[in-house]
Amino acid sequence: MGQSDPNAIELMRQSLRELYGMQGSIWQQYLHFWLRLATGDLGPSLSAFPTPVSTIILRSLPWTIGLMTVSTLITFVLGNAIGALAGYYRKDMVLKAVSLVFIAMLPIPYYILAFVLLIVFGFIWPVLPINGGYEMNANLDLSFALVTDILKHSILPALSLILVGAGSWLIGMRALVSNIITDDYVVFAELGGVPKGKILRSYIARNAMVPQFTGLAMSLGAIFNGTVITEIVFGYPGIGNLLIEAVHAGDYSLVLGLSALSIVGVAAAVFIIDVLSPLIDPRIKVE
Amino acid sequence: EDYTSLPRKETLIVENPEGTIKNPGWFNIWVNGGGGVSTGLQQLTMDTLWYIDPEQGLGGAAWDNSLAADKPQYNADFTEMTVKLRKGLYWSDGVEFTADDVVYTVKTQMDHPGMVWSAAFSVQVASVEATDPQTVVFKLKKPNSRFHAIFTVRWNGAWIMPKHVFEKVEDPLRYDFANPVSLGAYKLKAYDPQGKWYTWEKRDDWQRTSLARFGEPAPKYVTYTDPGPPDKRTIAQLEHNLDIIHDNTPEGMFTLKEKSKTIDTWFPGFPFAHPDPTLPAVIFNTQEAPFDNADVRWALALLIDIKAVDMASYRGAATLSALGVPPTAATMKDYQAPMQDWLKDFEIDTGKSKIKPYDPTVGQQIADILRKQPKFKDQIPTDPEAISGAFGYGWWKPNPKAAGELLEKAGFKKSGGKWLTPDGQPFKIRMTVEGDTRSVFTRAGTLIAQQWAAFGIDAKAVPAAKLWQTALQPGDFQVAIAWSVETWGGDPDLSFFLDSWHSQFVAKKGDVQPPRNWQRWSNPELDKIIESIRGISADDPKGMELGKDYLKLVAKEMPTIPLMSYNVFTSMDTTYWTGYPTIKDPYTDPVPNWANSRLMMVKLKPAQPK
Amino acid sequence: MENLVEIQNLKAYYRAFLFGVDREVRAVDDISLTIGRGEVYGVAGESSSGKTTLIKTIAGAIRPPLRVVSGNVKFHFGGGTQDLYAMTPEERVALRWKHLSYIMQGSMNVLNPVRRIRHSFTDFAFRHMTVSRQIFFEKVAAHLQRLKLDPQLLDAYPHELSGGMRQRMTIALATILTPEFIIADEPTTALDVIVQRDVLTMIRDIQREMGSSFLFVTHDMGVHATVSDRIGIVYAGRLVEEAPTPKLFSLPLHPYTQHLVGSLPKIGDPTTRPSLEGRPPNLAMPPEGCRFHPRCPKRMDICSQKVPPMVTVAPERRVACFAVTGDQV
Amino acid sequence: MFTIIRDLSRHNMEFLCGLLLFAVIVGLVILSYFSPYGATDIYLLPPDMPPDGEYWLGTTSRGQDVFWQLTIGLRNTLYFGIGVAFLSRIISLVVGLVAGYAGGAVDRVLMAINDSVMVIPQFPLLILFYFVLKDNMTWMALIVIMASLGWSYDARLIRSVALGLKTRPFTTQSVYSGMTMRKILVEEHLPYVLPIVFATTMNNMIWSIGMEITLSVLGFTDIETPTMGMMIYWANAHSALISGIWWWVAAPVAVIVILFLALFLLSMSMNEYNDPRSRLNRMGS
Amino acid sequence: MLGRRLITAVKDVSFELGDEPEILSIVGESGSGKSTVAAMILGQTQPTEGELQFAGKTVAIHNRAERTAFMKEVQPVLQNPFEAFNPLKRVDRYLFETARNFSAGKRPDRREAEKMADTALHHVGLTLEEVKGRFPHELSGGQLQRVAIARALIPEPRLLVADEPVSMVDASLRMAIVNLFGRLKSELGLSIIYITHDLATAYYVSDNIIIMRKGEIVERGRARAVLDDPQHEYSRALKDAVLAADFSTVG
Numbered sequence A: 001m002g003q004s005d006p007n008a009i010e011l012m013r014q015s016l017r018e019l020y021g022m023q024g025s026i027w028q029q030y031l032h033f034w035l036r037l038a039t040g041d042l043g044p045s046l047s048a049f050p051t052p053v054s055t056i057i058l059r060s061l062p063w064t065i066g067l068m069t070v071s072t073l074i075t076f077v078l079g080n081a082i083g084a085l086a087g088y089y090r091k092d093m094v095l096k097a098v099s100l101v102f103i104a105m106l107p108i109p110y111y112i113l114a115f116v117l118l119i120v121f122g123f124i125w126p127v128l129p130i131n132g133g134y135e136m137n138a139n140l141d142l143s144f145a146l147v148t149d150i151l152k153h154s155i156l157p158a159l160s161l162i163l164v165g166a167g168s169w170l171i172g173m174r175a176l177v178s179n180i181i182t183d184d185y186v187v188f189a190e191l192g193g194v195p196k197g198k199i200l201r202s203y204i205a206r207n208a209m210v211p212q213f214t215g216l217a218m219s220l221g222a223i224f225n226g227t228v229i230t231e232i233v234f235g236y237p238g239i240g241n242l243l244i245e246a247v248h249a250g251d252y253s254l255v256l257g258l259s260a261l262s263i264v265g266v267a268a269a270v271f272i273i274d275v276l277s278p279l280i281d282p283r284i285k286v287e
Numbered sequence B: 001e002d003y004t005s006l007p008r009k010e011t012l013i014v015e016n017p018e019g020t021i022k023n024p025g026w027f028n029i030w031v032n033g034g035g036g037v038s039t040g041l042q043q044l045t046m047d048t049l050w051y052i053d054p055e056q057g058l059g060g061a062a063w064d065n066s067l068a069a070d071k072p073q074y075n076a077d078f079t080e081m082t083v084k085l086r087k088g089l090y091w092s093d094g095v096e097f098t099a100d101d102v103v104y105t106v107k108t109q110m111d112h113p114g115m116v117w118s119a120a121f122s123v124q125v126a127s128v129e130a131t132d133p134q135t136v137v138f139k140l141k142k143p144n145s146r147f148h149a150i151f152t153v154r155w156n157g158a159w160i161m162p163k164h165v166f167e168k169v170e171d172p173l174r175y176d177f178a179n180p181v182s183l184g185a186y187k188l189k190a191y192d193p194q195g196k197w198y199t200w201e202k203r204d205d206w207q208r209t210s211l212a213r214f215g216e217p218a219p220k221y222v223t224y225t226d227p228g229p230p231d232k233r234t235i236a237q238l239e240h241n242l243d244i245i246h247d248n249t250p251e252g253m254f255t256l257k258e259k260s261k262t263i264d265t266w267f268p269g270f271p272f273a274h275p276d277p278t279l280p281a282v283i284f285n286t287q288e289a290p291f292d293n294a295d296v297r298w299a300l301a302l303l304i305d306i307k308a309v310d311m312a313s314y315r316g317a318a319t320l321s322a323l324g325v326p327p328t329a330a331t332m333k334d335y336q337a338p339m340q341d342w343l344k345d346f347e348i349d350t351g352k353s354k355i356k357p358y359d360p361t362v363g364q365q366i367a368d369i370l371r372k373q374p375k376f377k378d379q380i381p382t383d384p385e386a387i388s389g390a391f392g393y394g395w396w397k398p399n400p401k402a403a404g405e406l407l408e409k410a411g412f413k414k415s416g417g418k419w420l421t422p423d424g425q426p427f428k429i430r431m432t433v434e435g436d437t438r439s440v441f442t443r444a445g446t447l448i449a450q451q452w453a454a455f456g457i458d459a460k461a462v463p464a465a466k467l468w469q470t471a472l473q474p475g476d477f478q479v480a481i482a483w484s485v486e487t488w489g490g491d492p493d494l495s496f497f498l499d500s501w502h503s504q505f506v507a508k509k510g511d512v513q514p515p516r517n518w519q520r521w522s523n524p525e526l527d528k529i530i531e532s533i534r535g536i537s538a539d540d541p542k543g544m545e546l547g548k549d550y551l552k553l554v555a556k557e558m559p560t561i562p563l564m565s566y567n568v569f570t571s572m573d574t575t576y577w578t579g580y581p582t583i584k585d586p587y588t589d590p591v592p593n594w595a596n597s598r599l600m601m602v603k604l605k606p607a608q609p610k
Numbered sequence C: 001m002e003n004l005v006e007i008q009n010l011k012a013y014y015r016a017f018l019f020g021v022d023r024e025v026r027a028v029d030d031i032s033l034t035i036g037r038g039e040v041y042g043v044a045g046e047s048s049s050g051k052t053t054l055i056k057t058i059a060g061a062i063r064p065p066l067r068v069v070s071g072n073v074k075f076h077f078g079g080g081t082q083d084l085y086a087m088t089p090e091e092r093v094a095l096r097w098k099h100l101s102y103i104m105q106g107s108m109n110v111l112n113p114v115r116r117i118r119h120s121f122t123d124f125a126f127r128h129m130t131v132s133r134q135i136f137f138e139k140v141a142a143h144l145q146r147l148k149l150d151p152q153l154l155d156a157y158p159h160e161l162s163g164g165m166r167q168r169m170t171i172a173l174a175t176i177l178t179p180e181f182i183i184a185d186e187p188t189t190a191l192d193v194i195v196q197r198d199v200l201t202m203i204r205d206i207q208r209e210m211g212s213s214f215l216f217v218t219h220d221m222g223v224h225a226t227v228s229d230r231i232g233i234v235y236a237g238r239l240v241e242e243a244p245t246p247k248l249f250s251l252p253l254h255p256y257t258q259h260l261v262g263s264l265p266k267i268g269d270p271t272t273r274p275s276l277e278g279r280p281p282n283l284a285m286p287p288e289g290c291r292f293h294p295r296c297p298k299r300m301d302i303c304s305q306k307v308p309p310m311v312t313v314a315p316e317r318r319v320a321c322f323a324v325t326g327d328q329v
Numbered sequence D: 001m002f003t004i005i006r007d008l009s010r011h012n013m014e015f016l017c018g019l020l021l022f023a024v025i026v027g028l029v030i031l032s033y034f035s036p037y038g039a040t041d042i043y044l045l046p047p048d049m050p051p052d053g054e055y056w057l058g059t060t061s062r063g064q065d066v067f068w069q070l071t072i073g074l075r076n077t078l079y080f081g082i083g084v085a086f087l088s089r090i091i092s093l094v095v096g097l098v099a100g101y102a103g104g105a106v107d108r109v110l111m112a113i114n115d116s117v118m119v120i121p122q123f124p125l126l127i128l129f130y131f132v133l134k135d136n137m138t139w140m141a142l143i144v145i146m147a148s149l150g151w152s153y154d155a156r157l158i159r160s161v162a163l164g165l166k167t168r169p170f171t172t173q174s175v176y177s178g179m180t181m182r183k184i185l186v187e188e189h190l191p192y193v194l195p196i197v198f199a200t201t202m203n204n205m206i207w208s209i210g211m212e213i214t215l216s217v218l219g220f221t222d223i224e225t226p227t228m229g230m231m232i233y234w235a236n237a238h239s240a241l242i243s244g245i246w247w248w249v250a251a252p253v254a255v256i257v258i259l260f261l262a263l264f265l266l267s268m269s270m271n272e273y274n275d276p277r278s279r280l281n282r283m284g285s
Numbered sequence E: 001m002l003g004r005r006l007i008t009a010v011k012d013v014s015f016e017l018g019d020e021p022e023i024l025s026i027v028g029e030s031g032s033g034k035s036t037v038a039a040m041i042l043g044q045t046q047p048t049e050g051e052l053q054f055a056g057k058t059v060a061i062h063n064r065a066e067r068t069a070f071m072k073e074v075q076p077v078l079q080n081p082f083e084a085f086n087p088l089k090r091v092d093r094y095l096f097e098t099a100r101n102f103s104a105g106k107r108p109d110r111r112e113a114e115k116m117a118d119t120a121l122h123h124v125g126l127t128l129e130e131v132k133g134r135f136p137h138e139l140s141g142g143q144l145q146r147v148a149i150a151r152a153l154i155p156e157p158r159l160l161v162a163d164e165p166v167s168m169v170d171a172s173l174r175m176a177i178v179n180l181f182g183r184l185k186s187e188l189g190l191s192i193i194y195i196t197h198d199l200a201t202a203y204y205v206s207d208n209i210i211i212m213r214k215g216e217i218v219e220r221g222r223a224r225a226v227l228d229d230p231q232h233e234y235s236r237a238l239k240d241a242v243l244a245a246d247f248s249t250v251g
């Protein structure tokens, strides 16, 4: 803003266009982008020129992966465990109540739930941090205090994800279990006097895991969906926030880079399912 | 010691309005590499020749010779500028600051298109040399009485580069300037690799910096942080974890005022906020029909009920302006007050009748409305002078009849309650607003669009993220809410924005407009005024007369509809620090991303015993 | 012959109360029978006549919507007497596999698809053993060999075996503990005729070897002719005739049995066979009186009014038909 | 259809609750047509009035009546959800039935498309659309975009049923009765997938409305059209929660929760109705 | 992603049906390719090699018209009568559809279609009255199977292909259908390919027989001759495996 001379500004604009590789038609630029992408080069960010897009993404990625993987796994284990128990012990009141709580959370739009958590634990009863991945002016040398701090900052984002996510695993698992308990091999095992716990673990849960596991891999791939809102609401320093900032900054190379990454992420998750499925379901063979 | 290691009592915590910095390790402010500038970098470590404070400044004047020992010296035809530099100033790594640094700064930038001030120098500077370690002589390509402006900090200016660092660097364009060497009183202590906070530490040799002239900076540490959206900022300040909020929603500000006993604001009572020396306005794209017609622009202005807009956007906490200059303390005195009589007599011809559109009592009326709200009752001034200072003098009176006549004069017709353009199409206006980044503007825009719609115009507000880049620059808008006028603030010279309103800089329709004159308005009369200003020196009193000519011209032509000051809801927590700038001691702008905010450091006092 | 199983006046209904429809399917309606030690008792009857339900009730495999309405099932295992429906669930579990094995219908699909077969043996049988795991599996291997199954198959997953092998594996699993009573529901349906014969002979052999009693169900009269010692004919939830196998085929008494036996075509016998008209009754709304009367060629007035009782007409022969026994009872 | 609803509501608590909650929603939507205020009119009423006899749910800082604003927002939101559900149902029906019946190369191509759509990260993609379309991102455009993202999972579900239907003997019977593929799909197979379509409609609405709310709250949609998300957007822009105007946020949140619970309960009971095995489980012993 | 395997279901099978109406039984072990042969005859599966000739011409189906023409001559009888009709639709729908889609010349109107259906139903011992407007669950298995056969008769085909038409029905129904086949052959001059596991019914009803094993024909000939005295080792094993209720019958 210090240089108001419009001539100077036009000169500047031209030199920047050259630097950003934005000469030529939009199609040439687009082609250029994909050519670079094919070689793994996402190019420089437009809003943080000349820093490569990959550097910027790599800085945020560990946060997203860390938060999302851990909370997805917790959600998965929690939802399925309760779902399996609730499906098997259909009359247990405690399990019914717990299931009901999670199921009631399920339809609430994620933003709303996260927002309510933030207000409750950040404003009305301010006991948990609501912004960022760790405390301001933290000493970033690895220490117990830092780890505790990082965990503390992840509680609300993770909690919101778990509350919203566990319900759907729970319902899926409960439905699967109530179907599986009528399957022949379960009935047969019951008639064979196999102990209940064993039936639940090795017969019911083990078989129900087959579809649930596929779902898990998909939801790990879909991390990019959940991450955007969580990170915005809780100011978490991951790629979701980055995406929104990139959109606001009109940084199309960063936006495209992030989109490419999310597609690669999903593709990777699909690949992992394919590789791991035979471990879960021996009927599937990789050929 | 806590692992968040800084003693709170010795730390000033400030909001960085840039948010989270995308490329946190980038400190090369001379190249835009996604690093922040309002992280403390330009406020605490940069320095250049002169500063003009948006308010009164320290040392008795808004003008401050910072690295320079004196004001710029021009030759008679303004083709040569000589600068005398101070002695005894040092970079934070112990190297002395000399004229060589200045020369290096200019030459390096000229050699590297892509550096921030490169083009500005290339267009103007023929040669630059150091005649001795304390003297620099600039030879200009053509006469320019305001060349020093590039080295004069308002919000920022061309910062001086450390020659001894950059000359060792292969490509200054790709150099991140990590561990920035500082010419200011502070140096980098630590920063968040995720870009959320930066902390600066007072230099041991702070006496060898230009700021030392005003005394010792009080805070040992200053942290600039991204506290998140307005609600989180408010919460953080209520918990005393954030000393200065840069800007807030009006409601956030009211909440703070209500719930916290330790909040300082620019005005102690309503409207609390600090008026920025920028002027939010309804900006027409005058290259697009029918907004190329002054009658249409005036008609639209006469349809605005400014009181409602003021209540909707700022809930009354704004300073109105009918004139094309921001209503800061200085311009109130220099322009707004002296022109009241002219405004009262000002007439427009609707084609059917002549009307006097000015209503000098609007400021008063708003004060009266606000006084009815129990929350603010006692905070609203009663003294007419104070009311005008806080809420503005007057504005245009809504006059739908005159507006209709003006539209008819422009060839519009009303049919079935809807206005049709001269070629028989429905009169459709899309008003581009900024969305939630400046929500008060969005609020104003939606209300104005609604007022137009109520008159039978198909008007609607549409938000655009990055309004400046996506709509204003390419001219891809009909009407927008933004500002096109910004002044020095503390100085009556209008050339800061006006020079670039010359028709020579108006882009062709469809081309990118340089970041001034968003309305793309060209007018021969205005060109004449601008050329006259170019011919006189910056402190020539004739400049103010020319400024008034400009104000009269734009009142008649209405290329933008000036609305009000851009009020920034800056709030300052006195739990740990006192001595913030306020209207009672207006030594600088409290808004902490302005480079002048360095003055705060020497005025602040710790509020808690050590 | 000593009785191993005694079933008295057993009634088991399916109660379907669903979205406004309340239905009661009387799938087992007042059936009494006894099975001797070492005897093979076959149950025959057309589809949906309640064979599976009867067998479930005897095996104690009751789950909603099936309910045992009345009657009882008594076993004489290990010299004692056990009343199936007066026992605690724990006691019932203790009987399973050690004294009583049940091979369900669709026995090709009863093995856990995601675990190796070895684990099924552990789960089902090992808990009843007092020996070490190693000895247990030696015993299993020997047993499998007797059934012409390769013990290495223990480490296979069920889907890696053919249908016939899976069925034999299930039988091996059901017989590993030499239970006194084995119940099987259609153990050979859906098998190739040749494989079917192999499996049947095998069952027959081990049953003889172990001296177990054997109750099984199929609608294939050929299978009954080959395996059963005694046959009970079920029609629409009721037992209508019971006789030693040769007698049943050579001299069927009940008109339904007569039709069943008479309509069987035979290789080498090209004579025309009659076909039975009408449709089987709906068990939710069975006909009054004798349930066969709407299709019966020997129908009398009384048949539609009174339920014919099971009458012993000869040693080991019972029949429920007024045309045979007269209406004196 | 009517008898199903009657039976369901008589014997299924969840369905009944869902139906009642949904009736509340429909009632509000109907009321919206009688709103005394224009949908986008602002600053008509005294701002920030707490709920009382005159303004049942209070007024906003923009001078709107929260109750009437709520009815209109709900209407727009619901119509949006219905629009997306309707369009995406059509896509998923066509794709699912054709892929399942035709098999072979047609199936492979359709499922390849289907799977690609299924794994696309939707939220980033929507933001990308917003990024590219900007002002052209109208509600109609958003409906079309959402519909083209929201069919794939259900198409797979329908296809799996269609695969089963294809091997059902009655399909062979139809083929040898000389029926065309269109006729077989529409008249023979469609009735079997309709229950799935109904149940997935609810889920699809839950999904699309949730997305709409999120996009709106973040300011990625047309700010002039009042929707549930837009109400919260404006409330946030006025710091409603921390300045004590809680009713401005609480009212839409409550209605959103009711709406979602209604849809969710309906979908859940429909799913159970569709699955005979879970029907049996309801009966207990 | 999963690899594909080539399964040879049937190899080198050739046989022909004469002009005279006949019932040809195909028997054999499970998975020997009987259904595959049936599917090929019905044009549902394309042979990898070889060809199918009908009335002296190679059958080649490329379009709808050719398919219709072919289906007019060859019709299937399905395995399970309870499954043969869409439970949500009335059974007469299939009769009328067939009548409309397969009649030569212009499409018959409703009355003509009803007449055609009624005629066909008479051949199987039913009347339209009994069937009209009824849903499948309102008819007995025997009725359903007979309606299905009646439907197949409407286009006046020359050949019926029946893949295990009685394996899912009760013993009491079984004979009713097998007897019906015999009647259709003699009354309508229809040829029938009767696929079954059940050697006894094959012996009972068919003129000729083919015994298959692992996709190949191991023996063929006049049904009674072959079954009375099987030549091939597998045929003998098959016959031996039949569990007959071999007790001399009385009355």
Ligand SMILES: Nc1ncnc2c1ncn2[C@@H]1O[C@H](COP(=O)(O)OP(=O)(O)OP(=O)(O)O)[C@@H](O)[C@H]1O
Pocket (backbone or CB within 6 Å): C014, C016, C025, C027, C045, C046, C047, C048, C049, C050, C051, C052, C053, C054, C064, C065, C066, C219, C283
């Ligand atoms: N779970 C159930 N709920 C309701 N009715 C049932 C259920 N299971 C079976 N039935 C009904 O009970 C009756 C007897 O069924 P069952 O399975 O015992 O017959 P089955 O003689 O074994 O027949 P199949 O030869 O087909 O195996 C039938 O009418 C059947 O419809």
Ligand SMILES: Nc1ncnc2c1ncn2[C@@H]1O[C@H](COP(=O)(O)OP(=O)(O)OP(=O)(O)O)[C@@H](O)[C@H]1O
Pocket (backbone or CB within 6 Å): E007, E008, E009, E010, E028, E029, E030, E031, E032, E033, E034, E035, E036, E037
């Ligand atoms: N769709 C298919 N995909 C792969 N293999 C198949 C398929 N259909 C049939 N086969 C294989 O082709 C062979 C012949 O099968 P087919 O169904 O013709 O036998 P079948 O004689 O009719 O048997 P069954 O008596 O059991 O009906 C078998 O090995 C079977 O596994």
Ligand SMILES: [Mg+2]
Pocket (backbone or CB within 6 Å): C051, C052, C053, C105, C185
């Ligand atoms: Mg059965």
Ligand SMILES: [Mg+2]
Pocket (backbone or CB within 6 Å): E034, E035, E036, E163
């Ligand atoms: Mg077959």
